[in-house]
Amino acid sequence: MNLPGVKVLHDEAAIAARVGELGTRITRDYQGKELVVVGVLKGSFMFFADLVRAIDLPISIDFLGVASYGGNTKSSGVVQLTSDLSHPITGKHVLLVEDIVDTGLTMRYLLDNLATRHPASLAVCSLLEKPARMRVPIEIVYLGFSIPDEFVVGYGLDHAQKYRNLGFLGILEGAV
Numbered sequence: 001m002n003l004p005g006v007k008v009l010h011d012e013a014a015i016a017a018r019v020g021e022l023g024t025r026i027t028r029d030y031q032g033k034e035l036v037v038v039g040v041l042k043g044s045f046m047f048f049a050d051l052v053r054a055i056d057l058p059i060s061i062d063f064l065g066v067a068s069y070g071g072n073t074k075s076s077g078v079v080q081l082t083s084d085l086s087h088p089i090t091g092k093h094v095l096l097v098e099d100i101v102d103t104g105l106t107m108r109y110l111l112d113n114l115a116t117r118h119p120a121s122l123a124v125c126s127l128l129e130k131p132a133r134m135r136v137p138i139e140i141v142y143l144g145f146s147i148p149d150e151f152v153v154g155y156g157l158d159h160a161q162k163y164r165n166l167g168f169l170g171i172l173e174g175a176v
C-alpha cells in the first residue's frame with residue numbers, strides 16, 4: 001500500500017530480518033524455561049504474530065490491553081489497562097512484547113503492575129524505541145530498531161486507530 005503523507009522508515013524485508021534475529025536470540029535465551037510471551041494490545045499485534053513464529057520453543061501466549069494516546073500523537077500520561085491477562089504468571093518467565101517504547105510510561109506501568117504478581121523473570125521485547133522522547137528509563141533486552149523523534153505508523157502502530165494494517169513502518173509526515 002502506498003499512502004500520501006507516510007514515508008517508509010523500515011520496509012517489510014527489513015522488519016522480517018530483524019524479527020528473525022530477535023526470535024533466534026529469545027529461543028537461545030529461554031531454552032528449558034517455561035516462557036509466557038505477553039503481547040501488549042493493540043499496537044503489538046502484528047509484531048507479536050511474527051515474533052512468536054520465530055521462537056522455536058513450546059511457549060504460552062497471553063495478552064494485555066493498554067491505552068494512553070487516544071487520537072493524539074502525544075502521550076496523555078495516563079495509562080489505562082483495558083484488558084488483563086487471562087492466566088496467572090506467578091513463577092513463570094514472562095516476556096512482554098511491545099510495538100514501541102516512546103516516553104516509557106506505558107512500559108513502566110506494566111512492569112510495576114506485573115512485578116507484583118511475582119513472575120520468575122520479567123523482560124521486555126520492543127520492536128521500536130524512541131530515545132528522544134524517553135521520560136522514564138526502560139531496559140529493553142530485545143530491541144528491533146531505535147527510531148528518530150517522529151510519529152510512526154504501520155505494522156500495528158496507529159494514529160487515531162488508522163494505519164495499523166500497513167505491512168511496513170512509516171513516518172507520518174507533519175505529525176511531530
Ligand SMILES: O=P(O)(O)OC[C@H]1O[C@H](OP(=O)(O)OP(=O)(O)O)[C@H](O)[C@@H]1O
Pocket residue numbers: 040041042043044066067068069070075098099100101102103104105106107157158
Ligand atoms: O512509551 P509510551 O509513551 O507510553 O508509548 C507507547 C505505548 O503507546 C502505544 O499504545 P496506545 O496507547 O496508543 O494504544 P494502542 O497500542 O492500542 O495503539 C504503544 O502501542 C505503546 O503501548
Ligand code: HPA
Pocket residue numbers: 069100102150151152153157158159
Ligand atoms: O510514534 C508512535 N506511533 C504510534 N503510536 C505510538 N505510541 C507511542 N508512540 C507512537
Ligand SMILES: [Mg+2]
Pocket residue numbers: 043069070157158159
Ligand atoms: Mg496507539
